[in-house]
Amino acid sequence: MLLDRIVEEIHSGGPIGFDRFMEIALYDxxxxxFATGTLRSDRAGDFLTSPEVSPMFGETIARFVAAERGRxxxxxxxxEMGGGSGSLLRALLDALDPRAPxxxxxxxxAAQASISATVPEAEIIDELSDVRGVIVANEVLDNMPAALVVRRGSEWWERRVAGTESGLVLVETEPRPDVVVWADRFAGPIPEGGQVEVQLxxxxxxxxxxxxxQAGAMLLIDYGDSAENLENRRSEGTVRTxxxxxxxxxxxxxxxATDITMDVNFSAVVAAAEDAGAGVEFLRQDDFLNEWGLGERLAALRHDVVVAARDGRTMDQLKLKNRVIEAETLLHPRGLGDFRVVVCRK
Ligand SMILES: C[S@@+](CC[C@H](N)C(=O)[O-])C[C@H]1O[C@@H](n2cnc3c(N)ncnc32)[C@H](O)[C@@H]1O
Known part of the structure; x- marks a missing residue:
């Protein structure tokens, strides 16, 4: 059992970093x-992402991709990195004319199998090498293993995972030097006793x-915010399942047995992209999708609902209404619209 192996690792080497714990819990x-079991990111799974809400997410991103190809x-x-079911790549390629490799x-x-079935023309590769084009990662950064620190006075203490008779617990230990460097740079304003996820x-x-x-853009989409705006979520940190x-x-x-996720610290993401030489834009998902035409698409759909109702086309009216709801969900200012998008251009 996975828990037994984690306990064994703790017994042989002492408490493990939360990042090591996440690596095992999610990817062992x-x-x-994610390594075992069924596809996690669909209606039958544990969470629902923008591409699963509507193909209009991928269709809208396709307009961005076409503009990058023009550039x-x-x-x-x-x-696509961490493509889950393949829904995003399918919708994106269907809307891209001409298609791209x-x-x-x-x-x-399980996700690889779903991508193969949904997007048979896509090649599944183990890791990326040099690329010209667009790289997309939707809700991938929030699942990347992170260490935990807690603020005690002017110091950071690292929360590691230890084993007790009653199960796994977090204990406070001397922090690793690279963890402290990251926390000092990106933690933002943290109350006494507040926990920060160190997203190295x-x-x-x-x-x-x-x-x-080499040329093109990387699109990173996720929940989270800048370090300053994460402040009010800080007293207990943002790790959750x-x-x-x-x-x-x-x-x-x-x-x-569960997803483990956290709010992405986008100040650190933006800094990493800039350090690597990208020109960076940081915006909300609703603003990004509207910039690339989803607001206009929604207005047209609402108009079509009225016309279908006027003409007595009840089935069309119902289908169009569902599409309106999908677009509204992607743009909802307190829901998916409140996600953040980082555009890294080179
Ligand atoms: C929350 S799911 C999102 C799936 C999909 N992008 C979506 O929006 O529905 C995160 C996915 O990222 C994958 N993943 C996490 N880290 C990854 C990495 N370093 N490289 C490739 N895939 C990764 C996981 O296996 C999982 O399928």
Whole structure:
């Protein structure tokens, strides 16, 4: 069992960083949440993402991709990182004229199988090498393993995972030097006793992928905010789990059986992209989608609903109403519209 192996690792080497715990709980080939089991990001799974809400998410991103192709020319590819079911890549490629060669990088076997079935023309690769085109990652950064620190006076203490008779617990230990450097730079204003997720791996991942991008853009979409705006979520930190579309158990309670996620610190993401040489735009999902035409699409759909009602086309009216709801959901200012988008251009 995954829990037994985590306890064994703790017994042999002492408490483990929360990032190590997350790596095992989410990605261990012998029981990690994403590595095993069924597809997690669909209606039957534990959480629902923008591409699963509506193909209009991918259609809108396709307009951005087409503009990038106009800017940097060919050769030009589309790459999706952590593509889940393949819904985003499918909708994006269907709306892109002419199509572009497509690639997908996914850590989850169930997601790889779903992408192969949904987007058979996309090549699934283990890791990315140099690319010209657009790289998209929707809700991937929030699942990247992070360390935890807590503010005690003017110091940081690192919360590591230890084992007790009653299960796994967090203990406060001397922090690792790179964890302190990150926390000092990106934690933002933190109350006494406040917890911060130290998203070192996400930063390294962003830097590395911006470096691989020869020309074009990387689009990073997720929940979270700038360090300053995360302040009011800080007293207990933002680590959480989801199960069956609701908040799930404590992240330590059932490793391998739940998603573990957190708000992305976009100040650190933006800095990593800039350090690697990208020009960066940071905006809200509703603003990004409206900039690329979703607001106009919604207005046209609302008009079509009225026309269908006037003409007595009841089935059309119902279908169009569903599409209106989908677009409204993607743009909802306190829901998906409140997600953040980072556009990294080179
Ligand atoms: C929350 S799901 C989102 C799936 C999809 N992007 C969507 O929006 O529906 C996160 C996905 O990212 C994948 N993932 C996490 N880290 C990754 C990495 N470093 N490279 C590739 N895939 C990764 C996971 O396996 C999982 O399928």
């Amino acid at each position: 080939p012998g029981g990690g949440y 940097v020319g060919v050769p030009f590819s589309v790459v 497509a690639f997908a990088v996914e850590r989850s076997k 791996q996400a930063g390294t991942w962003v830097r590395c992928h911006v470096e691989l991008l 989801y199960r069956k579309h609701h908040l799930g158990p404590d992240p330590l309670a059932e490793p391998g």
